[in-house]
Amino acid sequence: xxxxxxxxxxxxxxxxxxxxxxxxxxxxxxxxxxxxxxxxxxxxxxxxxxxxxxxxxxxxxxxxxxxxxxxxxxxxxxxxxxxxxxxxxxxxxxxxxxxxxxxxxxxxxxxxxxxxxxxxxxxxxxxxxxxxxxxxxxxxxxxxxxxxxxxxxxxxxxxxxxxxxxxxxxxxxxxxxxxxxxxxxxxxxxxxxxxxxxxxxxxxxxxxxxxxxxxxxxxxxxxxxxxxxxxxxxxxxxxxxxxxxxxxxxxxxxxxxxxxxxxxxxxxxxxxxxxxxxxxxxxxxxxxxxxxxxxxxxxxxxxxxxxxxxxxxxxxxxxxxxxxxxxxxxxxxxxxxxxxxxxxxxxxxxxxxxxxxxxxxxxxxxxxxxxxxxxxxxxxxxxxxxxxxxxxxxxxxxxxxxxxxxxxxxxxxxxxxxxxxxxxxxxxxxxxxxxxxxxxxxxxxxxxxxxxxxxxxxxxxxxxxxxxxxxxxxxxxxxxxxxxxxxxxxxxxxxxxxxxxxxxxxxxxxxxxxxxxxxxxxxxxxxxxxxxxxxxxxxxxxxxxxxxxxxxxxxxxxxxxxxxxxxxxxxxxxx
Numbered sequence: 001x002x003x004x005x006x007x008x009x010x011x012x013x014x015x016x017x018x019x020x021x022x023x024x025x026x027x028x029x030x031x032x033x034x035x036x037x038x039x040x041x042x043x044x045x046x047x048x049x050x051x052x053x054x055x056x057x058x059x060x061x062x063x064x065x066x067x068x069x070x071x072x073x074x075x076x077x078x079x080x081x082x083x084x085x086x087x088x089x090x091x092x093x094x095x096x097x098x099x100x101x102x103x104x105x106x107x108x109x110x111x112x113x114x115x116x117x118x119x120x121x122x123x124x125x126x127x128x129x130x131x132x133x134x135x136x137x138x139x140x141x142x143x144x145x146x147x148x149x150x151x152x153x154x155x156x157x158x159x160x161x162x163x164x165x166x167x168x169x170x171x172x173x174x175x176x177x178x179x180x181x182x183x184x185x186x187x188x189x190x191x192x193x194x195x196x197x198x199x200x201x202x203x204x205x206x207x208x209x210x211x212x213x214x215x216x217x218x219x220x221x222x223x224x225x226x227x228x229x230x231x232x233x234x235x236x237x238x239x240x241x242x243x244x245x246x247x248x249x250x251x252x253x254x255x256x257x258x259x260x261x262x263x264x265x266x267x268x269x270x271x272x273x274x275x276x277x278x279x280x281x282x283x284x285x286x287x288x289x290x291x292x293x294x295x296x297x298x299x300x301x302x303x304x305x306x307x308x309x310x311x312x313x314x315x316x317x318x319x320x321x322x323x324x325x326x327x328x329x330x331x332x333x334x335x336x337x338x339x340x341x342x343x344x345x346x347x348x349x350x351x352x353x354x355x356x357x358x359x360x361x362x363x364x365x366x367x368x369x370x371x372x373x374x375x376x377x378x379x380x381x382x383x384x385x386x387x388x389x390x391x392x393x394x395x396x397x398x399x400x401x402x403x404x405x406x407x408x409x410x411x412x413x414x415x416x417x418x419x420x421x422x423x424x425x426x427x428x429x430x431x432x433x434x435x436x437x438x439x440x441x442x443x444x445x446x447x448x449x450x451x452x453x454x455x456x457x458x459x460x461x462x463x464x465x466x467x468x469x470x471x472x473x474x475x476x477x478x479x480x481x482x483x484x485x486x487x488x489x490x491x492x493x494x495x496x497x498x499x500x501x502x503x504x505x506x507x508x509x510x511x512x513x514x515x516x517x518x519x520x521x522x523x524x525x526x527x528x529x530x531x532x533x534x535x536x537x538x539x540x541x542x543x544x545x546x547x548x549x550x551x552x553x554x555x556x557x558x559x560x561x562x563x564x565x566x567x568x569x570x571x572x573x574x575x
Contacts, residue, residue: 038070046088071104149189229262240269274491309546309561382430401478418471433458481520
């Protein structure tokens with residue numbers, strides 16, 4: 001049993017109230033529908049990487065089947081050869097597995113191309129489908145408007161024999177792209193625009209990633225989807241609310257073909273603040289170089305979130321917290337950040353990293369302990385995580401020369417500044433209490449070094465100095481420090497709801513979504529990261545970070561997952 005499966009069982013056993021989809025499923029089971037069987041599917045189109053919205057759909061479809069002892073199919077909706085690629089297929093499978101789920105069967109809509117074609121001929125023979133020579137623009141005009149009915153054209157009255165002949169010639173490749181389409185003959189006067197003779201097949205002379213050049217006609221989503229569900233005997237076909245108006249057509253095809261009656265149920269899609277979920281827009285961001293790749297840590301893709309340091313458990317927890325509703329709403333990204341903070345606070349080692357000011361030649365502030373022996377190095381035992389049930393420690397080298405954050409020293413501090421200043425005292429984390437005696441500056445007046453004295457009897461864990469100080473700062477031993485690149489990520493967009501903004505979405509990009517800084521980190525951090533014993537860390541007082549795939553043995557790279565500040569929780573308390 002996977003971790004994800006255990007989570008869903010625990011929630012079920014805890015008596016968690018049912019969402020509306022679970023209520024429907026339990027009613028179906030109680031009524032003996034489909035023999036009490038629950039079979040769901042997750043049907044992504046392999047034309048891009050999955051995003052956080054897909055994570056919600058994955059957790060729902062797989063979680064529902066898990067809860068009721070059912071099965072879930074992974075089915076790729078590969079009916080558009082122009083936009084699809086095996087790279088996307090592989091990334092989707094990887095993302096589903098990474099989230100903690102496995103599928104019962106792996107299918108592709110292209111597996112059913114022969115069967116779907118036969119379904120189309122069946123509808124032609126029943127007088128319920130016809131070949132239309134109209135252009136896309138003409139068809140759109142003929143469909144009317146939401147307040148005005150559509151109008152039939154002359155092709156709607158073609159005979160069954162003519163339609164069958166034309167459709168077979170379409171399949172044989174006799175016509176160029178766009179010359180003809182196959183349409184269902186439903187109701188051109190229906191108030192539901194989806195029922196006004198929707199297109200079932202279009203001509204596309206394009207190479208398919210699985211079927212090659214075997215086909216030059218491809219089914220539309222509305223024709224392929226419901227029939228694929230029926231072929232697989234899917235009991236509950238879960239999709240987002242934009243497909244609610246498509247459900248009558250879904251049911252019309254099932255009824256007219258007299259095939260397995262899968263049930264389509266719609267739920268609200270995930271809309272997240274400071275984020276866009278349109279796969280088209282995400283692809284544009286990648287192709288135009290606004291981000292580095294699909295897995296850029298600023299992207300809302302599952303791959304991007306993984307690279308940024310989010311965990312499968314944190315995404316599942318997020319999806320569970322937002323719940324399943326019948327109405328779309330905008331979810332605060334702060335909730336997502338809260339979920340990863342909650343997990344990483346319990347699991348990550350607290351380590352020391354000194355970040356510079358962001359300049360390529362940025363330098364940390366050197367602190368020299370003038371009364372500490374020049375050739376002495378201590379190995380201090382510093383706790384990894386106070387949240388651990390059984391405390392563990394790591395060895396951290398301590399020497400005469402240390403790096404500290406420039407923000408931890410002020411020459412002329414304001415009141416209640418509890419860090420270091422001339423004449424002031426602080427504790428070095430896990431080490432000694434020190435006092436600042438002297439400030440050294442270069443010719444430009446920039447502080448290059450501060451000289452301090454340490455109190456030998458004040459060592460953490462065995463302090464007998466009797467001195468109390470209010471401030472504690474972190475540090476890194478200069479001769480042992482490892483230089484690293486640190487990437488500080490922020491929101492990709494500068495407005496809360498980019499999708500609702502009238503401006504071009506690229507104008508809304510946050511120019512400060514990434515800051516790259518030089519840093520110096522303790523050697524134990526790099527050793528743990530390289531060995532794989534720990535890849536997520538809490539940089540003391542800075543946030544949560546993860547080792548990035550761009551790292552090299554000579555220069556590690558760390559991505560900030562999220563800051564330590566929990567703004568979302570504070571806002572919840574206010575409300």
